[in-house]
Amino acid sequence: MVRPERRTRSDLVAVVLILVVVLAAAAVIWWRSDARATTSEPAAAPAPVLTSPTRVPAALHELWRAPSPATPVPVVAGSTAITGDGGTVSGRDPGTGAVRWRFSRDLPLCTVGEGWDRAVAVYRKSANCSEVSSLQGDTGVRGPARNADAPFGTRLLDDGKYLTATGERVLESWRSDLVRTQQYGIMPALKNAGNNLRRPNCTYPSVAVGSERIAVVEDCPDDPAQRITVLKTKPEDDEEPEEVSSAVLGGSEATAVAVSTKQTAVYVRDRGSLVVYANSTGGIEAEYPLPTAGAPFPDAGVEAVAADRVWTVNLRPVPGPEQAGAARSISAALHRFDPAITEQRVLDGLATAGPDRPFRVAVLDDDQYRQVKDKIGDVPGATFGGLLYWNNGATTVALDAATFAPLWEVPGALGPGALHGGKLLVPMPAGIAVLDRFTGARERLIPVDRQGWDGPVRLDSAGTTVLEQRGPNLVALG
Structure with a gap:
């Protein structure tokens, strides 16, 4: 029988020192990790399915409110109202405001949006908005995550299949597993000189999405005026943007309003017109005069557009x-x-x-x-x-979803509106107007006390609850 090798005191001391070093290293890694800096409190059970309203109530009163500066519009994921404040995303019962689940990090939120019945939270690092997490709307369970190149001030735009993060110098799109499908613009660290762009020195003051297309207003130093460019959200080659069309506009105060596979609508303020371009040629198909008085440029280059779906x-x-x-x-x-x-x-x-x-x-x-x-x-x-409801800051206009032709207007509206109980609800200074969604005929006005708030209002509906985004606050009405 072979005798075991004899252990000395030095051997035991060395083993102890190695264990201490390993444990210390593990502690340092954990201390600096995202896991330590993340708190996830999912719901004990999925949220119940919301009941669709069959009518508009006779009156609306405030049910609850919560600070939510990270949501530029009401965010509804599944049966849950989402708020974002500081570094915390909360999933709330739309009727009571009670928090069903919570997710937080030791980073500030850049923005929170919705896609695929999930809340999508974008967190800020020192250089950009790079940390992206998706959360199941009904439970708060964390889903796919990614690192992104989204700049400060980014907004998330949903076209029903892809989510696009906007930016003045770069924008990118993600599919449901948060894999990036396209990136357009100049990133902080370039893989390719000029990033395979035809016009690498442009900025992007406005973006719209729809039908797996992205409409980008570009400011380019070599163009006499702004340019509208239409891109595929999922190009054939993910290393190179796929341009559908590009045309120089007849003005320099433009914002992209809507885009489909065939057409793009652009509001050219210095012409006082909504101009519809053909994606196949980049040529003008139609032009519609629209009022510009009192219509400021939209925040983050995104026009207030709501589809009635x-x-x-x-x-x-x-x-x-x-x-x-x-x-x-x-x-x-x-x-x-x-x-x-x-x-x-x-x-x-x-x-x-x-x-x-x-x-x-x-x-x-x-x-x-x-x-x-x-x-x-x-x-x-x-x-x-179909209809799109668009607000230019002074007027809400119903657009034919197939042609983008304006059909009727609501002067003085504070936002584009939302469907509820088969009617279109449009925020007005004195309350909420109840309109026929097809004709725009006003049926009545529901008074709403906004306690001095007179800025833009974005509406959405979660079951029988009406949600208003008023600046940094989400307010529920019922």
């Missing part, structure tokens, strides 16, 4: 053989959403319709619309109707 499917009469096929195709696409939509019902509706009075077949939410838009888009006589 409700789409109508309309069908106009077409020649006999095509009409039967159109009714068959429409009913096949929509029957799963509403069993009452049958081929015969569509034909009966078309019997009372005319070229200027289409038959409204169905009303779809945004998710349903995305599922069937390609199937219905090629059906003869079929069109989609």
Whole structure:
């Protein structure tokens, strides 16, 4: 039998010293780590599903309020109202304001937005807004995270599939796992000279997103006026931005309002016009005079635009053989959403319709619309109707979501508004106006005491609760 090697006192001392060094190093790493600096208190159970309102209440009173300077608009993720203050993101019951979950870091928040039913929090480091965490709206459980190159003052814009972080010199987009899909502009540390940009010396005073497109107003030293550029949110090559179109504007006080796969709307203040550009050519399709008095430039270069996220499917009469096929195709696409939509019902509706009075077949939410838009888009006589509500600082304007043509206006509005109980609610100085969402006809005004606040107001709805973002505070009404 081999005798074990004899241990000396020096050996034992060395082992102890090694253990001390290892433990000390681990303690230092932990002390400096994000884990030590992060507090996560998820909810014990998911938040209950909110009940959609069926009507607008006769009166609205303040239910609760909370400081939330990191949310430029009301943020609703799942069934939870989100607030951001200091370094803490809180998920609250929309009706009571009670905190369901909390997530905090020892860093200040740059901004908080919403995407994929998650709250997305962007934290500030010394050089930029680089620490990004996503939190499940109903529980606060932490999801994907990333390091970003977002600059100070960034805003998060959601197009329904991708989230884009804005910036004066750089902007970038992320998919649902927070993997970056594109980056446009000059970053602090360049991989490629000029970052594969055609115009590397420009700044970006305004950004809009929609339909997997990004519309960027550019200030370029070599251009006689500002420029509007449309990018793909997910280019073929993630190392190089993919430009759809770019055109010099006829003015130098412009902001991007809205963008789709086909068109881009730009508000050119020094021309007093909303100008619609074709993405395929960069040429002007239409121009609409709009008031500019009292309309300041938007904060962070983002126009106040709210989509009603409700789409109508309309069908106009077409020649006999095509009409039967159109009714068959429409009913096949929509029957799963509403069993009452049958081929015969569509034909009966078309019997009372005319070229200027289409038959409204169905009303779809945004998710349903995305599922069937390609199937219905090629059906003869079929069109989609949808609205965007845009506020230029002086007036709220309803825009046709398909063409961006202005349809009606609400002068003196404090923000774009939001749907609630089938009506459009628009913030006014004396309260909230209740409007018909299709025509803009005012039905009544609900008085709201804002306790001296007379600045911009952004609205949203969480179940039966109406939320107002008033500067640094989120206020719930019910």
